[in-house]
Each structure stands twice: as structure tokens, then as C-alpha cells.
Amino acid sequence: MYAERVLSGMRPTGSLHLGHYHGVLKNWVKLQHDYPCLFFVADWHALTTSYDQPDIIEKAAWDMVIDWLAAGVDPNQATIFIQSRVPEHAELHLLMSMMTPLGWLERVPTYKDQIEKLSHKDLTTYGFLGYPLLMSADILVYRANRVPVGEDQIPHLEFSREIARRFNHLYGREPGFEEKALEAVKKLGGKVGKRFNELRTRFQQDGDAAAVEEGKRLVNEAQSLSLVDRERLLGHLEGTGKMILVEPDALLTEASRMPGLDGQKMSKSYGNTITLREDEASVTQKVKRMPTDPARVRRTDAGNPDKCPVWQLHQVYSDGATKEWVRQGCTSAGIGCIECKQPVIDGILKEQAPMRERAQVYLDNPALVREIVNDGCAKARRLAQETMTDVRAAMGLNYA
Template identity: 65%
Template sequence: MRPTGKLHLGHYHGVLKNWVQLQHEYECFFFVADWHALTTHYETPYDIEQSVWEMVIDWLAAGINPGSATMFVQSRVPEHAELHLLLSMITPLGWLERVPTYKDQQEKLKERDLATYGFLGYPLLQSADILVYRAGWVPVGADQVSHIEMTREVARRFNHLYGREPGFEEQAEAAIKRMGKKTAKLYESLRKRYLEQGDGEALETARALLRDQQNISLGDRERLYGFLEGGGKVILPEPQVLLTPEAKMPGLDGQKMSKSYGNTIGLREDADSISEKVRTMQTDPQRVRRTDPGDPDKCPVWQLHQVYSDEATKSWAQQGCRSAGIGCIECKKPVADAIIEEQRPMRERAKRYEEDPGLVHSIIAEGCDHARDAAKATLEEVRSVIGLAYD
């Protein structure tokens, strides 16, 4: 996540709630993408620096647990930059120019000079962010799927160029024998079905078979993944998309909640401020007087009810609005109360970190160390297959 300002409820419902759940299901790496922020905000670097620590506190407040997930700052793990550089040597320029968000962002951010190498190359930096951890799954929204597909193409090209280690076939055959006679026979049968008949089901079954093997090394497993498909050793596995549930969090004006629209509620906003923002929200413009019936479908407050209210409250709001049985202030109160209640545990969790910034710094330092250990292991192998391991 880019550190470009304080987080709001749109970030929470769109990303953080999903992260909180994923940290208990997978080994997760969550990082502050400060280099990515520089691709569009390079003229205001001090804003980025100030936002980093506030954003980490927001993550912790939302429920990200440093005991369950690795949290770190991108620029503190220089292996991201090194892999980005090495991947840039093999990535065709056209791949970057055709990324849908490239021209889209240039159009949206016309006031900024984005005719820079950094902005053109940010999708490849994103690929390096993923591939340096050999990630199996990447949680993204539908608008980011094209970035993951490009990452898969980059990994495929890298493996094709550098996956043919000396004696590859001999090492693969030896690894098959180490699986045991019965498993080896099944693997060879599935490989033959895939290579000779294009049987996709056989390919998936063989991959699952390899994932379950306990008596072969990680290197052998990656080698056999490549051998399975008739290629070389898989140095950089191709990541899969884990689509994030779509959550369009409405803002105070009914549009999508966004800082650029000035319609946000902060993730750790004061209860009185939340009450005031909701109380002064625009409602159905046709409902001028308290006795005028309204139409919830034309009211931004109703959109918030759909996010925060139970069925009974939504029914009460619908009927009361259409019949003028309740006023707009009455209708808004359950929404404000629900938002305040949602944020109460967040504010409580945040207080500890706000009072002890050193604790936040130590969490990030520990996360950076763990991330670097994982990234270094990848870079050692990458350098070796390219021919840059001068030992």
C-alpha cells in the first residue's frame, strides 16, 4: 500500500479487512510501498516519509498482527530494487507500455509530470515485489489483474532464459527417484499425459503431487515443476491472482470514498467528528421539509446503511423515509453509531502505538529483517543462474 496520506474507511473495507482475514490463512507479507509512492509523488517526498508511520499504525489498529504477518517498508529491502533491475534487462518495452493503468493514470494525473522512467517501470517494480518472495497468491482488485498477468509473463520469460541449469535432465531424473517408486511412477505417467496429450487435469494433479512431497528439497521440487512442463527449473514461480471481494465504500456525498473527493471518514477519526460529518451529510434533495416523503435510492445516507445496518434497521430507514415517518437526522444516527462502534477497537489498539512510536519502529525493523532473509534467498539463486555469483 502506498503511503500517500491518512487511511480512511474506504481503505479498511476495500483492503485491510481482507488482509486481517488472510493473515490467518496464509504466510503474508504486507509492505509500505514508498518507492511506488515516489513514482507519482516524487516532488513531495517529505509527505511520503511522514505518512509511513501513520499508515503502519492504521494497519495495526485495523487488526494486522505482527505475530501473524510480516510488515515492512519496501525501500528497507534493497533486493526489490536489484531484482527490478535484473528483470528490466529481459522485459520488452512494449509489455510496460501496454499495461492498461499506464495511460489511465497519466490521464487522471495530468497535473503531474509522469513522463519518467520510474512511472513507466512501476509495473515491473511491482513484479519484482511479488517475485522476490516467490509468492503463490497476490490479493488484488479486478483492476490490478493485468499487472499480475504481466508478472507471470516476466517470470515465464526469466525461467525460459535462465532455468536450464547444467545437467538439468539428470538432476530431474534423480529427484524423481527420491520420491519413491510408487510416487515416481505416478509422476512420470502424469507428465507423459500432459506432454503427449495436453491433459491439463494431469498437469494440475502432478503439481499437487509435488506440493505434497516431504522427501525432496525445495530445489528438487522447483526443478520437477519445470521438468513437468517440458521446460527448465522454475526459478521464479508464476503467482496466481487472489481476487479481493469488491467493496465500494460510499463517501459522504454518495460517490466512492476518496481523498480527492474530500468525502472521507478517517480510520481513527474522533467520535464527535464522525457524528458531525454524518449529521451534515446531504440527503435526498427532493426532501425539503420534515413532512416530505423521500427516496432512499437518491440519498447518500442510504448507501451507508447498506454497509453498516442490519436488515431491521434498513427496513426501518426505507419505510420511515418513504412515508416521512422519520426525519433525516433520525435516519443518520444509526449509521454514525455503527461507524463509531466499528472504530472503537481500532482507536483502542492504536493508542498503544501512538504513545510508543518506538514499538512501531521495532515491529517494522523486525519485519524488514524477515523480509530481507526471504528476498536474499531468491536473489542468491537469481544471481547464480544469470552468472553473477562470483564466489
């Protein structure tokens, strides 16, 4: 079994907003304490839709890394790197493209959706068609077995699992694999080895998923096995051969609850955002200008919080007592809309204060950001090279 490892990335599209923080970055900060994490700037992915605007990518990448650091991503706990600085991503993408059926790419749900949404751009490119395979390469080149995704991204992860499974099936047959796998079974001991063989038969003949899970547990609990023997047994169990690429599992994340200034989902395309490090005066003005319940034409008119975008922000930033004060004051016209907005302003500024403080260190010393990324790229590349050594050997490209 390979070590637990989490991988996630973001496209560099400019300054991040509070929706990114609540939807992704807060989770990253938590995960870095629980797993070895790799977080990368997906600059090649940015080119799949912005291939005609390459000049914006580099600045956006550095700004985004500062936003990550400001949000609390710790370079001493997580590896931060840039995708294009680890060329093994592209090499694995190329090699896997040799064995990836075209129909698998065309059936990815977001392919046609994105073409329709971005109809103003020509996306009839190989890069856009193949971006799910590049996403798979991003994950598989690190043998990352945990990927934080929302429900809508599950098809992409399943695609990566299918690619890993197909690769292992095609190329995971090392010379003498069956004999070596049977020798590894003997190392489990008589009773455990017999049980392992029963579970293997149950899975391969009947498709019993529970049998696979129990078989994996037996392998994991065996103390005397080498890493290579563990790989062989797992491949023998599932009938794939040696497990060269690891099938990733989803770490399901909750959808962001962060509404925009107009009540819709916070998004740059809607023009309703507050950026992570936006200055206090701008935040204050934006919230004060937010639309409220249209029924409250005058200060003395009663309102309904459920029809007011500001109330949605109270769900994120206000405690129970404040929300009760808002509901009571709004429905009775006891408070005005400006009064109602002040706790939201205070909550946002309080959340942003440590982000601005952390970011300032890197804004004052940009070389420190470069140093963090250079170190992260070196660490990531070492991991990627380990995988590619095995991949090349499996595909007959090991010209030693």
C-alpha cells in the first residue's frame, strides 16, 4: 500500500474571493493537519480555456499562492507547487493518452456543458477535450489516494479511477507476476493466505466488493510483507497485476455556503464578490450598497429577512443572538437596513484581518513566495519521478 496522500489544485484566474475561502481553502487548511497534502497551481489547465490569454496566467498564479498562504495554508505542512514546473504531469498525460479510448473523454459530463457555457470561445481543441486526462495525470503521478471534491466533480474522479484501472490491467504484468504473487500469498501464512484466496475468488467470480475490502485489510495488517509484495497482492486480489497507479478516492467536501453580494452564488462572472484581501473601506462600501428586501422602501416599512441577500450573509457571519436581533428588528421595522448590515461588515473584516496580516509578510518579501514554490516544486517532482520510473518500465520505455 502507498502512503496516504491528498492532492488538490486550482486554476490561476486572479485574486481569490471569500467563496473560494469557504468552499475550498478552509478545507485545505484543515486537511493539512490530517494528511500529507500537495496543493498545486493548475496553470496548464488555465490554458485549456484561456490559451489566447497566456499573459495573465503568471501574475494570477503568484497572487493566488499569496491568497493560499494568507488563508492559512502552511508551507511547512503542505507542499505548494506549480503544475508546469513538474513536467512529469505532461509525460504521464501523453503516455496515458496512448491507451485512453476517445469515447471516455467525450462522455465526461462537463465537456459539452462547458462548450455551451463558453460558446464565445473556440474550444474544439485537443487540450480542452483531453483536460480530464490531464486532471487524472495530476492525481495519478503522485499516487494520491485522497482527492477533496464536491458532488459535481465525482465523475472526474471516477474517470481517473478507470484510467488507473485500465493502465494497471494493460501494463501491470511484470515478468513472472503470477508466480511472485503466489509466493507473496504464502508469506501471509497458511490460515490468512487461504482466506485471501477465498476472497480473491469471491471478487473475481462474483464481483463481491466487500471481499476486496476484506482482502485489502488482510494485506495491510500483514507485518512481514515488503512494499513490492503488498502491491503484487493487491493486484492479484483484483486481477489487475501490479498496482503501478493508485486509484484515488473522494474526500467529499460540502458546497460553499458563501453567497454573493446579490444573493446569488459568489462568483467573478456575476460581479458579486469580495476578495480575500480586499481593503476595509471597499468591503464596507460593498456591503452597505447591497440590495435588501424590496418591500422596505422606507425605514418604517417592515421587511422579510428571507427575501434579503444580507440575511444570507448573516447565516455565515452572525451568531444566534445576532440573527434573532436581525429577524425581530427587520420584521418589526425596529432596525434599519444600514444597522442590519453592520454585523456582517464586522464579521467579514474580522475574518479577513489575519489574512491581510499573513499576506503582508509575502507582499513585503516576494522572494519568500518564490522560495516556498521552488521548494514545493522540487519535493513534488521527486514524488512524480518515482512514479514515472515505474510507468516507463511497465510500458517498455526503460532504456537503462
